[in-house]
Amino acid sequence: MDKIYNYLCGVAGKDNVSLEEDMSRHVTFRAGGKAKYFVQPENSLQLSEILRYLKNNSVKYYIIGNGSNLLVKDEGFDGVIIKIGNKFGTIEIDTEKKQIYCGAGVMLSKIASIACEYAFTGMEFAAGIPGMVGGAIAMNAGAYGGEIKDIVDKVWLIDENCNEVCLNCSEMEFGYRTSIVQKKDYIVIAVSLNFENGDKSDILAKMNELLNARKEKQPLEYPSAGSTFKRPEGYFAGKLIMDAGLRGFSVGGAKVSEKHCGFVINAGNATASEIIELMDKVADIVYDKFGVKLEPEVKII
Template sequence: MILNDLKRINAKLLIQENEPLAHYTYTKTGGNADYFIRPKTSEEAAQVVKYCHDNHVPLTVLGNGSNLIIKDGGIRGVVLHLDLLDHIKRENTTIIAGSGAKLIQVSKAALDFQLSGLEFACGIPGSVGGALYMNAGAYGGEISDVLEEATVLTMSGELLQLNRKQLKAQYRHSTIAEKNYIVLEGKFALTLKEHVIIEAKMAELTEARESKQPLEYPSCGSVFKRPPGFFAGKLIQDSKLQGESIGGAQVSMKHAGFIVNTGDATATDYLRLIQHVQQIVFDKFGVLLETEVKIIGEDAKERTKNFDK
């Protein structure tokens, strides 16, 4: 029913049934999506969102899948993957980038345009949409520092323009997450600077990242938020949890704040190891580590039938 309905609305929609979501996450884990849709334009995205709202179809939006764990039972209803909304263009000293554009590519475009402000993002593997959703940051910079405006869809399909003040960005949080808005585009206000200076800063940050982070294995990035007054990685390290494994998921030996897939991990392995780390750190230091990684979907043992079957 959903497939036929959507094809009637727009015959050009790219729709796949029972698509394995492990193909789209950095952990290389996760179950299937009932319906997986890749809109080619903002208009197509709005059509799908409005259909799902009007027909009470569950809708999940997927970005680059870098700071995400999708459970082994997969996701019911429609998964909207925005990777094709990946345009990047310059307007004077601003860059406008689509939700699906990779943040690393946007930072490289800024370098080409000799625009400074996105150097901190040169190693963040997420998409523009995901970065705005969680106010991503690294090495002392955050997306909210340079974000001028965001174009979003509400879950009913209404188009909105949000300025910096309306985004109410905080550490790993924003109005976009609070209201469950769907990012279509971000506009970044940058400053002119010499190419060589921007490039040197990006090279410095890239070296720092490559020397500290376990990039040789699939992972979901930084698993835990920074607790007030502490560093999550240090707490995990001091709890002697580095190298601890459940199934194919392992607390990285290179950076304790990362959990890597050593080859055959499942999402369930990841979740069990996250809970184990939280318990041990709490028992030892009295600090409850909150997850930064987003966890969605159904457990395999609770897997329900496809939404409209």
């Protein structure tokens, strides 16, 4: 029997481990290959134990949250995909400190609506980002002038030695769509977020306004990973792609959205290879026309 599979089952339980897991089920692009091993640890102790074993045995691994910024190549991932999902779902509200403490597997939309319930303002910008807290911290997710770094108090992580550490916001090295998590391969397990007291109806109105703006401008009716490319300094990726005449440009089932050129969408049974080929072609054409390099925001595994 497979040694790694047996080990993972022994630590996380058989129900939380699978072989040859179809990763298109775990990414919002709804495309891509399989993970040789897939595990969802139930807590940080299991997580550290698994990480120690994988590191000691030189087994490749990759951490995922809600998969809203990810694509696994069609040939698959020959290692262990570790999902920090709803098992890391603790939520605690401290009304005196105006803080919410939550596990890395809580969806941003859920925290935003709890914050609204408690009339906590500061997170309205994130209500429509379809990621989990861990992914948002790793990516320093942001929208409409806000970024998660603006409200982070502390982050609990597993470090390179598989130990639990707690960092203050100032130690997180947040930058545009990056943080220490990506630089050092840390793993987010929980976070505490700071809020201000606000007015519940104003908070709700702001969230609805931003959600409606997304619905109007973004192709939410198709699978995608949001903005495909990072914003190049001084430009907007979507505008460059549109100006290059690439609106609706497609490779197989992968297509540049007609509604928002910054989004590559899965318009119907796209493979990961088609999505990647389209991204490469778009980047090449934009570079040839405008001399601007488009860098993917989407992580390709």
